[in-house]
Amino acid sequence: MFRENKNISNDILLCIAFAGVISVAATSPYFFVNIAKFILRNKKYLKNKYDQNKIAKTLERLKRNRLIILNEKDGFFNVELTREGKRKIEKIKLENLAIMTPKFWDNKWRIVIFDIPEKQRKRARNALREKLQKLGFYQLQKSVWAYPYPCEKEVQFLCELFDIYRFVNIITADKIYNDILLRKHFKLL
Numbered sequence: 001m002f003r004e005n006k007n008i009s010n011d012i013l014l015c016i017a018f019a020g021v022i023s024v025a026a027t028s029p030y031f032f033v034n035i036a037k038f039i040l041r042n043k044k045y046l047k048n049k050y051d052q053n054k055i056a057k058t059l060e061r062l063k064r065n066r067l068i069i070l071n072e073k074d075g076f077f078n079v080e081l082t083r084e085g086k087r088k089i090e091k092i093k094l095e096n097l098a099i100m101t102p103k104f105w106d107n108k109w110r111i112v113i114f115d116i117p118e119k120q121r122k123r124a125r126n127a128l129r130e131k132l133q134k135l136g137f138y139q140l141q142k143s144v145w146a147y148p149y150p151c152e153k154e155v156q157f158l159c160e161l162f163d164i165y166r167f168v169n170i171i172t173a174d175k176i177y178n179d180i181l182l183r184k185h186f187k188l189l
Helices: 002-019 031-042 050-064 082-096 119-135 152-162 178-184
Strands: 020-027 069-071 074-082 109-114 138-141 146-149 168-173
Touching: 002 074, 002 082, 050 069, 069 138, 074 082, 082 152, 109 119, 109 152, 119 152, 138 178, 152 168
Parallel strands: none
Antiparallel strands: 020 074, 069 074, 109 146, 109 168, 138 146
């Protein structure tokens, strides 16, 4: 039950984040049901997963938890993410971050190097290391990681999220001397 509530909450938050703002006429006593209908009409993939009553209840819970806010303007209610809702979206994106693996390797290595000051960003540095490891990067040295496939967008997302883009570089290399361990690790032999 809890896992299902988390999934529907995440799906609805992502839908609102993607739309930016959702507007519904303020005259209806079935306000949350009307928003649910709007979401189902515009996000067809949710129609197969949830019914409108479940979405309406989840919207009420998201409002109660201060993840969304309702603003009335010109006879319409606008549903928007709060600052806390936007943070939740970033957390969802981080949890779901993955790198697409193409069918064929382009024989290039992506090398992420960083030198993040100890005092300033210890948590951010550790979070970056942990996420690079979870994404499947190979650690060449303490702050040097390698990956065989395009991953620039994902690394840039992490840098922006942790506010460390000044300290991180991404290098695309044609060759790494003695890369046999890397090729074995990534099953590229």
